[in-house]
Amino acid sequence: MQHVSAVREPLVTGGKTYHDVTQDVCRQVEAKPNVRWMAALSVALFLFGVFLYSVYRTLWYGIGEWGLNKTIGWAWDITNFVWWVGIGHAGTLISAVLLLFRQKWRTSINRAAEAMTIFAVICAAMFPVLHMGRPWLAFWVLPLQNTFGSLWVNFNSPLLWDVFAISTYFSVSLVFWYTGLIPDFATIRDRAKGPIARRAYALLSFGWTGSAKHWSRYETVSLILAGVSTPLVLSVHTIVSMDFATSVVPGWHTTIFPPYFVAGAIFSGFAMVLTLMLITRVVFKLEDYITLEHIALMNKIMMITGSIVGVAYITEFFIAWYSQVEFEQYAFINRATGPYWWAYWSMMTCNVITPQLVWIRKVRYSIPLTFVLSIIVNIGMWFERFVIIVTSLHRDYLPSSWAMFSPTRIDVGIYVGTIGLFFTLFLLFAKFFPVINMAEVKSILKYGVDNGPTYVEGHGHHAHAQHAVTPGVPASAPVNYNKHD
């Protein structure tokens, strides 16, 4: 008794029932780890080993192990920091902003995207902490009275704002993510066969029973968390951009930075979500949940934000010319034609030209092309941060101190190592946690399908349910379109 509505496309394909959703998502949590997962985890752990070695070198021998010099005091470290934080932004955008806009397709991807946020912020945090040189004194950034007297931290400094922004962002994202996980942990707990799994998921599920009252409060909490996370996510990259924008360095000192950085963050974040989702849906056989429609929608967001970034690049150039400030003009001409021209033009090609291909419907719906595009965008966004940071610094006001930056093995090791850390965390998440929010997907299962997946014949509920749920709706209107909105 199912027929597909002509009005709206179903968000989940394959005519899934509620039980199918549970089965499909719990399958890999309950199964023994397969060979492909083990292989991927080994590679990630190897890279994580590279990270540990590079960190050991950095801490034992000092920051001199990096390629920084007197002129270029910030290079790969801050590039990687901004890159990772930016990637994290897509997760919050999907879970919070799309929730406020009632974009129901987000339900299939929000769990993994939020996990990506948390892991990306962990990777990002490594860089400023390691750049401190003595990370065991990292607590000095907190407003604590120190042992030498009551000297406080400087609340006028954007770097301190960053401390508050990143730590708030991390902890609020973690809470948001965990709250969403609780009902799904309960599902796994109630299915668990082994005593260890049952106990572990019982602890993780916080004793969730699915009581109607709890769900009602849960929904309220989700909505408010989404409401506060939305300005939060915008504030985080705004503050990151202020690290640059408030310093009087030509190429950094621009008011356009906050919106430009936020757009860039969402752009790179969606690219990373796409990369991860395209792999996840195949490896865990979730093609019915993360459909081509999802991929096309994410591609569209990538295209829009990529275009905003493109406009920002051009605006920067225009303003440099229009400002008539010689140093500003030089900074930009040097970016495009100086010794780092290759970085600049890689950035322009990857970030401005490639996302425009998404206008073509075939590209938007093609899995291999989307995958390649998402990787290109990630590379382009790394170059964007590199260009902004290194090309603005390497030729300062004093030509005798002009320099070039060349990364050392340790620079590369830490960067590649954080990718290992990220994938180690993500693979562990994908194995032991439900990668799709089962409860939310179940709640949108009837979207676009006239009669639900578990239609009970003989009770005639269809006609009754109409007046029970949506009193104002004419009898001919299919009940389910309105119910979940």
Add this chain to the structure above:
Amino acid sequence: MTKRFALGIFDDEDVLLHAIENIRAAGVKIHDVFTPFPVHGIDDALGIERSRLPIAAFFFGLCGTSFALWMQIYMLGFDWPMIIGGKPHIALPAFIPVTFELTVLFCAWGMMITFFTVCGLYPRLKVPVLDVRSTDDKFVMAIDLDNDNVDMNRLKQLLRDNGASEVNEKEMTQK
């Protein structure tokens, strides 16, 4: 204390919503309903009042705002005034980012702690689940048999008539 519950198992949330209305209209008190996902309209059907968590969230946020402003003004304005970049000691515009972040932090954490407390959610090994399928694909309506003093046979018929696919009886030890 051991309590006896009648459990009406439903397969579909539309049937459930309709059943809740009819069963309440028949004068039977529903103890609770357990669902695998948030069913919209169930609050009205069960007569659950609107949560006051948003009010709590607002006040937690307000605490964050005041704490952040107090902290920055006290530290840089009174406890150890310093001239930084020629700005006034209490440079309010520069205090806004930290104030905003702490507002969000207090609001989110305060509300979550309240949510976990009022729902009685905390890590534990034993979880009182009446029917394990309620976290998978079944909608379970629990009716307290001791409190309501209802006749089980009549109740069975009532639940069946309203679309329950099975009706069970279960004892549950409660604190």
